[in-house]
Amino acid sequence: MRSGVHPHDAARSLFGGRGSQGNGAAMRVAPVAVRYADDAAALAEAARALVTTTELRDALSTARGLLERSVEPAELAARLGNRATGLESAPAAIYCVAAHESVETAITFAVRCGGDTDTIGAMAGVVAAAAPGVSAIPHRWLAALEERPKGRGHVQRLADRLVAARERG
Numbered sequence: 001m002r003s004g005v006h007p008h009d010a011a012r013s014l015f016g017g018r019g020s021q022g023n024g025a026a027m028r029v030a031p032v033a034v035r036y037a038d039d040a041a042a043l044a045e046a047a048r049a050l051v052t053t054t055e056l057r058d059a060l061s062t063a064r065g066l067l068e069r070s071v072e073p074a075e076l077a078a079r080l081g082n083r084a085t086g087l088e089s090a091p092a093a094i095y096c097v098a099a100h101e102s103v104e105t106a107i108t109f110a111v112r113c114g115g116d117t118d119t120i121g122a123m124a125g126v127v128a129a130a131a132p133g134v135s136a137i138p139h140r141w142l143a144a145l146e147e148r149p150k151g152r153g154h155v156q157r158l159a160d161r162l163v164a165a166r167e168r169g
Contacts, residue, residue: 023089027119030126031158035166059091067098073112082115089116093123103128103136 036042050056059080066079076095081088093110100106103125110124111117129136145152 021085021087023084023086023116023119023123026086026090027122030130031162033130034162037166038169053087055087056091059087060094063091063095063098066095071099073109073114076109077113077115082113082117082120084116084119089120090123093120093127096120096124097127100128103132104138104141 032042033046050060062079066076071079076082076092080092080095082092083089092113096106096110096113100109106124106128107121110121113120125137134142142152145155147153
């Protein structure tokens with residue numbers, strides 16, 4: 001971006017003209033969503049991307065159909081995928097949240113889907129905890145987090161700074 005190359009052009013040049021299909025950005029985008037939650041332009045761009053990506057729209061439609069009955073993690077993985085691509089892992093994570101009432105059950109179901117378990121679980125956790133906040137995360141999970149230079153305290157300070165930046169606008 002600093003050199004003037006648009007991120008889409010840079011990605012296409014590195015990945016054979018298709019851009020990265022990876023899910024790393026989807027797993028890490030939650031802080032951006034928090035920071036720009038009140039920005040209508042950012043929300044419009046996210047919605048535009050969603051409705052113009054046919055494969056993603058189709059996968060989300062499949063996920064919605066699976067909500068009509070109970071599915072096991074293996075079936076979800078077979079129907080939506082569980083690899084390290086955004087088109088597979090994001091719809092799977094969204095299904096996990098829509099089909100389960102708690103952060104804990106959404107994440108554990110996501111992990112049981114196999115494949116890229118850390119990313120699908122992380123995405124499910126972010127979406128499941130978005131509205132209720134940190135209080136919805138099982139206390140025993142939070143207590144198990146390590147306190148190192150970039151551990152629990154560091155993450156809490158980053159979160160506090162993010163919230164403060166959002167409040168400043």
